[in-house]
Amino acid sequence: MIETPLNAKIKGEDFTELPKDLYIPPDALEVYLETFEGPLDLLLYLIRKHNLDILDIPMADLTRQYMVYVEKMRAIKLELAGDYLLMSAMLIEIKSRMLLPKPTEIAEEDDPRAELVRRLMEYEAIKLVAQQLDDMPKVGDGISIASAYYQHISQVKPPEVSLDDLAEAWRNVLKRASHFKHHKVGRSELSVREHMSIILRRLKTDRLLEFTQLFDVVNDGIPKLVVCFLAILELAREGLLRITQQQAFSPIYVQIALDLNHGHE
Amino acid sequence: MAMSETSNIAELKNVLEVALLTSHEPLSLDDLLRLFAERMERATLRMLLDELKQDWAERTMELVQVASGYRFQAREEYANYLARLNPERQAKYSRAVMETLAIIAYRQPVTRGDIEEIRGVAVNSNVMRQLQERDWIDVVGQREVPGRPSLYATTKHFLDDLNLKSLAELPPMDDFVQSEIKLEL
Numbered sequence: 001m002i003e004t005p006l007n008a009k010i011k012g013e014d015f016t017e018l019p020k021d022l023y024i025p026p027d028a029l030e031v032y033l034e035t036f037e038g039p040l041d042l043l044l045y046l047i048r049k050h051n052l053d054i055l056d057i058p059m060a061d062l063t064r065q066y067m068v069y070v071e072k073m074r075a076i077k078l079e080l081a082g083d084y085l086l087m088s089a090m091l092i093e094i095k096s097r098m099l100l101p102k103p104t105e106i107a108e109e110d111d112p113r114a115e116l117v118r119r120l121m122e123y124e125a126i127k128l129v130a131q132q133l134d135d136m137p138k139v140g141d142g143i144s145i146a147s148a149y150y151q152h153i154s155q156v157k158p159p160e161v162s163l164d165d166l167a168e169a170w171r172n173v174l175k176r177a178s179h180f181k182h183h184k185v186g187r188s189e190l191s192v193r194e195h196m197s198i199i200l201r202r203l204k205t206d207r208l209l210e211f212t213q214l215f216d217v218v219n220d221g222i223p224k225l226v227v228c229f230l231a232i233l234e235l236a237r238e239g240l241l242r243i244t245q246q247q248a249f250s251p252i253y254v255q256i257a258l259d260l261n262h263g264h265e
Numbered sequence: 266m267a268m269s270e271t272s273n274i275a276e277l278k279n280v281l282e283v284a285l286l287t288s289h290e291p292l293s294l295d296d297l298l299r300l301f302a303e304r305m306e307r308a309t310l311r312m313l314l315d316e317l318k319q320d321w322a323e324r325t326m327e328l329v330q331v332a333s334g335y336r337f338q339a340r341e342e343y344a345n346y347l348a349r350l351n352p353e354r355q356a357k358y359s360r361a362v363m364e365t366l367a368i369i370a371y372r373q374p375v376t377r378g379d380i381e382e383i384r385g386v387a388v389n390s391n392v393m394r395q396l397q398e399r400d401w402i403d404v405v406g407q408r409e410v411p412g413r414p415s416l417y418a419t420t421k422h423f424l425d426d427l428n429l430k431s432l433a434e435l436p437p438m439d440d441f442v443q444s445e446i447k448l449e450l
Contacts, residue, residue, distance in 0.1 A: 038386030146337035
C-alpha cells in the first residue's frame, strides 16, 4: 500500500527543523487536528499559513508539510480517514510527475497541479460562502416573524363523530376490560352525575384526553365503566363536552366544550 | 355585506394586514387573493401590498417578500433586544453541515458524490439528515447514471428562513479571494 513509501518519506525528513508555527502543544493537538474538515481543508490551511501561491504551488514544500500533519495524526492515533491517505498519494504523484523532464511542447493546462488547484479553489470558495451563510440572520436566529394570535389558526375544524364510532370505541373499552376479570361487586357510588363531575374535573386539568383514558379498565368493574360511558354521553348531550376524531378509526378525543369558559371571560 | 366588502382601499389593506400578521407562514399572492370574495387582479393586489409596506415604513415590523410569499417581520434593529427573550441560542451547525448546505445551495442539483468531490471527504448521512429535517434541502430527482443517485436541492423554506426571495440573492460566490480567507485556527 501507500503506507510504506509514505513512512520512508517522513522519516527521511528532519523533524527538528519544523517551522515554529507548526508546533502545537501535545494536549491541544487532537482538538486542533480534528478541526480540519478533510485533506483539502488541511492543504488550504497550509497554503494560507505559509503564504504559498496557490496558482504556483511548491509541491515539495506543501507535500512535506502535509505529511508532517498526517504523520502527527497517525502518531496520536486520530482515526485517520482514508481521504487523507488518498490525498498523500495524490500529492506524491503530482510531485513526481513534476520531476519528470517536460516535453517542450507541453501545454499550460497539462500542469500536473491543475486538477489539485481547481479542487482547492472550488473548495475554498464553498468554505467562504458556507461561512457567509452561517453568519446570515435566520428565522428564529436573528429574524422574528409576526405571529399575532388568531384563534382559528390552531382551531382545526373538528370532524363529526358518528354514533357508530362511539359505540365501536365503547366496545373496545369493554373488550379490554374483559381481559381484566375483576368482578368487584362493590357498593361503589355509581351515579352518572357523579361521574360527570369527575370527568369534567379531569378535563379541567388535562384539557384534552383520549376517550380510552377516561376509563380505568384495570381497576374499575364493568358497572363503573358503563356509568362512566353514560356520563360521557350525558355530558355530550348537554353540550358540556366536545368529542372529536380526526378520521375513522383514529383515537377519539374528549375535551370541555368552549361555552363552559363563558363565566371566566 | 358582500357588495361593500371590497369597496374601500383602506379596508382591503386592513384585510391583507390582519391576514399577514396572523399567518405563521409567508402568504403567497394566491393565498392573499383567496381572502377576497370578489375577483382581484394580481396587479391590484401588488399595489395594495406596496401601499401596506409604505404604511408600515415607520413601524417596528416590516412587510417583506421571501421565496414563499409575503410576511411581516421585526425590523433588524430590534433583533438584539428580541434575542434576550430567548437566551438559549440556536445551536450552531457544524462546518460540515454548513459546507454541505453551501454546496447544495450553489451547485444544485447535486448528488452526494458531487458533494464528496468538492469537500474531499465522505458525506456523513447525519449531515444530510439534519438539513432535511430542517426542511432546507430535499430530493428533487435522480441522476440517470448507474445507481441512480438522488439529486438534492435547497427548498423554498431555506430561502424563507434566510430572508431571501430567490437563490440569486445568495451572497455571490467568489472563485478565489485571497485576501478574505479567514484562518480558523
